[in-house]
Amino acid sequence: MKKLLLLACAALVMPSCEKDPDMGELDANLAVYTDYDSDVDFGAYTTYFLPDSILEAGSHHASYWKDENALAVIGRVEAQMDGRGYVRIADPEKKNEASVGVQLSYIPQTTNVVVGGYFDGWWNCGFWGPWSGWYYPYPVSYSYDTNTLVLEIVDLTAAESADGKLPVVWYANASGFDFGGRYNLQLLEDAVDQAFGQSPYIKAN
Amino acid sequence: MDMKAIFKKAVLACMMLAGACAQGFAQWRADRMSLKADWQMNAPLLTDFADKISGWGMNYELTYLISPRWEAGVFAAFHTNHRYVERQTLNLSPTEALTTDQQRSAFQVPFGVTGAFNLSVNKYCRPYVGVKAGAMFARNTTYYASRGLYDKGWGFYVSPEVGLKVYPTGKHWGIHLAGYYSYATNRTQTLTVGIDGQSNAGFRLGVIF
Numbered sequence: 109m110k111k112l113l114l115l116a117c118a119a120l121v122m123p124s125c126e127k128d129p130d131m132g133e134l135d136a137n138l139a140v141y142t143d144y145d146s147d148v149d150f151g152a153y154t155t156y157f158l159p160d161s162i163l164e165a166g167s168h169h170a171s172y173w174k175d176e177n178a179l180a181v182i183g184r185v186e187a188q189m190d191g192r193g194y195v196r197i198a199d200p201e202k203k204n205e206a207s208v209g210v211q212l213s214y215i216p217q218t219t220n221v222v223v224g225g226y227f228d229g230w231w232n233c234g235f236w237g238p239w240s241g242w243y244y245p246y247p248v249s250y251s252y253d254t255n256t257l258v259l260e261i262v263d264l265t266a267a268e269s270a271d272g273k274l275p276v277v278w279y280a281n282a283s284g285f286d287f288g289g290r291y292n293l294q295l296l297e298d299a300v301d302q303a304f305g306q307s308p309y310i311k312a313n
Numbered sequence: 314m315d316m317k318a319i320f321k322k323a324v325l326a327c328m329m330l331a332g333a334c335a336q337g338f339a340q341w342r343a344d345r346m347s348l349k350a351d352w353q354m355n356a357p358l359l360t361d362f363a364d365k366i367s368g369w370g371m372n373y374e375l376t377y378l379i380s381p382r383w384e385a386g387v388f389a390a391f392h393t394n395h396r397y398v399e400r401q402t403l404n405l406s407p408t409e410a411l412t413t414d415q416q417r418s419a420f421q422v423p424f425g426v427t428g429a430f431n432l433s434v435n436k437y438c439r440p441y442v443g444v445k446a447g448a449m450f451a452r453n454t455t456y457y458a459s460r461g462l463y464d465k466g467w468g469f470y471v472s473p474e475v476g477l478k479v480y481p482t483g484k485h486w487g488i489h490l491a492g493y494y495s496y497a498t499n500r501t502q503t504l505t506v507g508i509d510g511q512s513n514a515g516f517r518l519g520v521i522f
Contacts, residue, residue, distance in 0.1 A: 130397075135414050139411065141410075
């Protein structure tokens with residue numbers, strides 16, 4: 109009967125015994141995702157309008173990110189678009205003359221986690237002995253920051269749809285942990301290069 | 314055949330089965346029962362997911378020696394394998410691309426019944442061949458950037474094995490060594506690959522008591 113109980117206990121703790129991988133092995137670069145409208149001929153576009161600010165999405169209302177860091181990211185987008193043969197229209201009064209509009213959005217997010225009571229924990233079960241999990245007799249909180257940069261190209265030459273909406277012909281987002289400071293800015297700039305790098309179809313004739 | 318005849322046959326069959334069980338219980342001997350607790354090394358085969366060999370797993374078996382050569386019982390095991398995939402651009406569809414590195418994790422929990430045939434009834438050393446069959450739970454997770462994607466599923470599990478039971482004192486406790494292959498019918502979808510059937514190979518080292 110003791111052997112049977114031992115086997116039953118072992119079976120019960122098994123689901124909590126998954127060994128987590130070494131997350132420190134992952135690099136700090138942002139994951140860059142892109143998608144596009146395959147019916148669109150990007151070679152037909154000639155000019156683009158790029159605002160000098162990045163829309164920053166907040167929980168209640170949006171604001172605009174305009175400092176030198178924002179300009180550095182925008183500058184990287186400008187360099188990529190110019191490099192693909194498009195001409196930037198800088199005058200906001202003439203933005204309607206552009207073939208496409210490039211809009212950038214930034215979404216910072218802080219995730220707060222409060223745990224209490226039973227908790228699987230991150231340490232491997234059995235490290236300290238024959239225990240099957242962890243619990244906190246008091247609330248424990250921690251937080252981590254993530255950020256996402258969204259790049260979109262909207263077709264300003266498209267016929268206005270019945271509901272007055274513009275088609276987004278290219279979408280890119282770069283997301284990952286927010287490390288702050290100059291290092292995080294470098295990651296955002298690298299992500300812009302990567303987004304264009306994996307989108308070779310964005311090219312003027 | 315009418316319902317009454319079927320009912321009579323069913324009752325008769327139940328009585329015969331009960332009789333056989335009663336006879337079995339009457340012959341029940343606790344010293345024929347043994348528990349194996351094994352550490353195991355496992356490598357998933359041909360999944361192209363998390364196929365790096367690892368030692369993050371255990372196997373438990375509770376068996377009964379039906380005769381000097383035949384053993385049967387139940388088992389449960391668990392194992393985790395990982396694989397780091399360097400940063401690369403993945404084509405998720407004809408228009409979608411994703412550039413990231415990945416940390417992949419494959420977690421498997423098979424359990425069910427086990428049977429073994431002892432090739433020798435030597436007091437100190439018993440090589441055997443056996444087979445396990447049952448169900449398997451599998452969860453395959455891909456971690457990338459600040460995200461994680463997983464899919465989980467159930468499947469049928471079968472695993473032939475060869476092994477050796479060594480009893481240094483000729484008594485009930487001993488050392489267990491086994492090599493195995495396993496196949497489960499689990500289907501899971503991961504970030505880049507669909508897994509249809511999971512094969513594994515590995516070995517176990519443990520104690521018998």
